Amino acid sequence: MKIVRRIAELFKRKSAEQDMAEEMRVHLEMQEERHRAAGLSADDARYAALREFGNVASVQERAREARGWRWVDELRQDVRTAFRQIAKSPGFAIVVVLTLAFGIAVNNVLFGMVNLFFLRPSPLPAAERLVVLLHRTDMMTIPIGLSYPDYRDYRERLRSVEALVASMPTPANVGIDQGAAQRTWVEVVSPNAFTALEVAPALGRTLLPSDGEAHGGAPVVVLAHDYWQTRLGGDPGVVGRVVRLNGQPFTVIGVAQPRFHGFHSMLAMSAWVPASAIDTFRPSVAGLVDWRGAPSWRVTGRLKPGATLADLRAEAALMLGQLTKDYPGEHRNYRSMVVLESRARPDPSVSEFLPVFLALFVGIVVLVLFTACANVANLMIARAATRQRELTVRAALGASRARLMRQLLVESVVLAAIAGVVGWLLGNVMGAAMQRFTPQGDIPVTVDARPGWEGYLFVVAVSLIAGVASGLLPALRASRIDLVAQLKRGPDGAVGGRGRHRLRDMLVIGQVTMSLIVLICGGLFMQSLRRVQSVELGFRPEKLLMLSYDSALQGYSDERGRTFNREVVARLQALPGVEAAGLTTHMPFDNQINARETYPENPPPSLKDGVMPAKISMVSPGFVETIGIRLRRGRTVVEADQPNTPRVAVINAAMADACWPGQDAIGKRFRPWKDGPWIEVVGVVETAKYAMLSEPPSPAFFVPLAQETVSPVTLVVRTAGEPTAETKRVRAELLAIDPHLAIYDVRTMEDLMGNSVFALMPLRMGMTIAAVQGGITLLLSVMGLYAVVAFGVAQRTREIGIRMALGADPRRVVRLLVREGMRLSAIGAVAGVVIAALLGLGLSKVLFGLAPVEPLVFGGVIALLLGTTALACWAPARRAARVDPAVTLRSE
The missing domain is CATH 1.10.287 (Helix Hairpins)
Structure with missing residues (x-):
């Protein structure tokens, strides 16, 4: 009580x-x-x-x-005093607030990214027990999903999970009533998905296991809440209405909750249909639910209470071993992979190297915050020096050292709290700018890095840490008072002592060290980007315009689709300003190119089991010439390659050398799968980069698009001028053939590479972030060094006046003062170079084409740093040398 x-x-x-x-x-x-x-x-x-x-x-x-509650009274008094001090010195307060705000802002942005990818729980119930099952194979450098038959087997036999569901996003043209159909993305899911993972509807009902997995199952659909609001106006009577998916009627049975966007935490779906219904609205992939060789499904599960990830991994490995025995052709060299759902964001192919980059960026922003705190600590020390007599009088009147320390710390924390508010606002602006690094494409990736309540708590915590970190050492120094000595100094007595100078010097050295480290990181990213851009790609990415369409979604038959494709290429090739045009199913770096186990005829002993993993693309006549892959021997795909002609392929040099070393590959044959038809090699082209810039030469082959039943396709156009200038005319040509054609993913090849997580985007992002943060730390370091030199000049005014009165050359005085500042910079630079060299050793293993120490980067950053710090030292020294000695001595 x-x-x-x-x-x-x-x-x-x-x-x-x-x-x-x-x-x-x-x-x-x-x-x-x-x-x-x-x-x-x-x-x-x-x-x-x-x-x-x-x-x-x-x-x-x-x-x-x-x-x-006495401490409450004193704290309130300290806060009032802090605000009075801010009002007395607004310039000082603004500098401190802006300095800390930059450090807090970059930490706020990074926390949003870490929270998005690792910390934010999935909206699904029991999110901490959600897992994703994957397969790895020697054919692919990235993890792959499971086939639907494999999913069924896992679901029936795994005992460590209480729920297991399969999902696959796919595009569809959705029509409402008699309105025009619009292209969007729907998620095809196992019918148990909603019930097994306990996803409740906002309206109506969700899919049930009774909706079936048989072919042509119930044509029912669950709409996303956002889609229901935007396309159907939030119609409360939507249940029972009919919508058309690719022209096929589906009955709406429910609307999902607002927070639920799909079974992939970073994709925003518009609707969900049972897996069996894919035959109805996507006849081009009919039978997908029975094809064990199609690893297209993301499998998400929930661990049973008490079960561990290790238990599930061991069980999945045993399960895959049994599947390999039962179906060896579909599981050759497969390995199971089980990860927590939070470790499979945004995609397993990206999540493997994402922690490396995030760890690097965490280090960079922490250095920025430390640099900001060190700079503010230096300013606080200088500020405390001007208030030394005030503090001495307070001590003489009975204030304890702890009381003085608390007052100074409260002032620091108040300034940091104001900086936290400014940093929060600035962080939101920076976060919006970061959106331009979001991978661009047709699939609706959602990168919402805006933190919720946890973001506010993080900013409060960082602000408090920044306030204490920047104010503790100055408070300790300023509160250590020799009353007799200080009172004897008089009103103008300055805080002296080599110890106080050493603290300021150490802070400046730390700032220089940290800014050099961050700048060198930015330089290493820039160097890696420059070398990546000079890599021989095997094709010419410049002046390539791309756009995609799906003729199957227009209801075209296979033959009508082939005719449409031929007409598209013919019209585009005749268009002024277009040098070449072609079609393909996969472009390099689009993260969609697939690999298959091919079986060459009379394989060499070097091929294990006579199997060659090779990437496959279906292309039209003119594609190889359009993207600029050089033909070595034979021919490319031509119009004569039709469904009723012998199956042919154009292979790259890597596949020719691996399958038929020392032989002419023209006329050789291979199978595209174990029991597939024989395909004859009619041409050999140069090996290009297909998936990653750092990949070794990878076997690949191209087959005629007309001999396959595939959709969608990408139209590639090489233009004479700027490709984006031709976009309108190219679209007009396609719409002239079919006014209702849904065209999407319009971009240039250079845009694709710049936004691909497997090409230039990580390097561009790393370079931009490191360069911006390096610039901030450099600015803070220069400000800190300027403040130290200026304060030193102010303390040595009498000494400088005496020197000049005795005949000292002003230039010599300037050199003396600059030399002292440069000594600190040199020490910081040496320490920074050592630490940066160790970091470079690690970065050289992650970034492309880097040596552990890059002389050009290190030398350039050191020169930049020393040059700017020399200027920071020269300005106050020059001003001091211009002071009239007589005026200085009289004032003393």
Whole structure:
């Protein structure tokens, strides 16, 4: 009850103070009355009562201490004092707030990214137990999904999971009533997906296991909440309405909850249909649910309570071993992979190297924050020097060292709190700028790095840490006061002592060290990017315009689709300003190119089991010439390659050398899968880069698009001028053939490479972030060094005046002061180079084409740093050398 009473008193402080004053007044009156009764006069009785009672203010302080809330009073006083100091020195406050705000802002942005990829829980129930099952294979450098038959087997036999669902995003043209169909993305899911993972509807019902997995199952659909609001106006009677998916009617059975966007945490789907319905609206992939060789499905599960990830991994490995025995052709060299759902974002292919880059960026932004705190600490030390007499007087009046330290720390924390608000706003601006690094494409990736309540708590924590970190050392130094010595100094006494100088010097050295490290990281990213851009790609990416369409979604038959494709290429090739045009199913670096196990005829002994993993693309006549892959021997795909002609392929040099070393590959044959048809090699082209810039030469082959039944396709156009200038005319040609054609993914090849996580995007992102943060740390370091030199000049005004009065050359004075500042820069540079060299050793293993130490980068950054710091030292030194010695001595 005692603590409850004290807490209650905290909220009734005014009343408590009034009660205390009244009680003391009554005590004094009683004592005064007793003295008057003893014969004293009124004045003497009052003085006698006061002498007996003691100092009223002291008694009040002891009473407040007894209540236990004295520290609250003092804290409130310190906060008021802090705001008065800010009002007295607004320039100083603005510099401190902006300095800390930059450090807090970059940490806020990074926290948003880390939170998005690793910390933010999935909206699905029991998110901490969600897992993703994958396969790895020697054919692919990245993890792949599972086939639907494999999913069924895992679902029936795994005992470590209580739920297992399969999902696959796919494009579809969705029509509402009689309106024009719009292209969007729907998620095809196992019918148990919603019930197994306990996803409740906002309206109607969700899919049920009874909706079936058989071919041509129930044509029902669940709409996303956002899609329901935007396309159907939030119609409360939507359940039972019919929508058309690729022209096929589907009955709406429900609407999902607003927070649920799909079974992939970073993809925003518009609708969900049962897996069996894919035959109905995507006949081009009919039978996908029965094809064990199609690893297209993302499998998400939930661990049983008490089961561990290790248990599931061991069980999945045994399961895959059994599948390999039962179906060896579909699981050759497969390995199981099980990860937590939070480790499969945004995609397993990216999540493997994402932690490396995020760890690097964490290091960079922490260095920025430390540099900002060091800079502010230096400013605080200089500020404390100007307030030394004030602090001395407070100490002389009885203020303890702890009391003075608390006051100075409160001032730092108040400034940091203001900086936290500014940093939050600045972080939102920076976060919006980061959106331009989001991978661009047709699939709706959602990168919402805006933190929720946890973001606010993070900013509060960082602001508090920044306030304490930047104010603690200055407070310790400033509160260490020799009263006699300080009072003898007089009003202009400065804070001296080599110890105080050493602290400022160490802070400046630390700032220079950290800025050099961050700048070198940015330089290494830039160097890696420059070398990557000079890599021989095997094709010419410049002046290539790309756009995609799906003729199957238009309801075209296979033959009509082939005719449409031929007409598209013919019209584009005849268009002025177009040098060449072609079609393909996969472009380099689009993260969609697939690999197959091919079986060459009469394989060499070097091929294990006679199998060659090779990437496959279906292309039209003119594609190879359009993207600029050089033909070595034979021919490319031509119009004569039709469904009724022998199957042919154009292979690259890597495949020719691996399958038929030392032989002419023209006329050789191979199978595209174990029991597939024989395909004859009719041409050999140069080996290009297909998936990653750093990949070794990879076998690949191209087959005629007309001999396959595939959709969608990408139209590639090589233009004579700027490709984006031809976009409107190219679209017009396609729409002239079919006015209802849905065209998407319009971009240039250079844009694709720049935004691909397997090409230039990580390097561009790393270079930009490191360069921006390096610039901030350099600016902070220069500001810190300038402040130290300027403050040193102010302290040595008398010495400089005497030197110049005795005939010292002003240039010599300037050199003396600059040399002292450059000494600090040189020490910081040496320390920074050593640490950066160690970091470079690690980065050289991650970034393309880097040596552990890049002389050009290191030398350039050192020169930049020393040049800017020399300028920072020269400015205050030059100003000091221009001062009239007589004026200086008179002022002293």
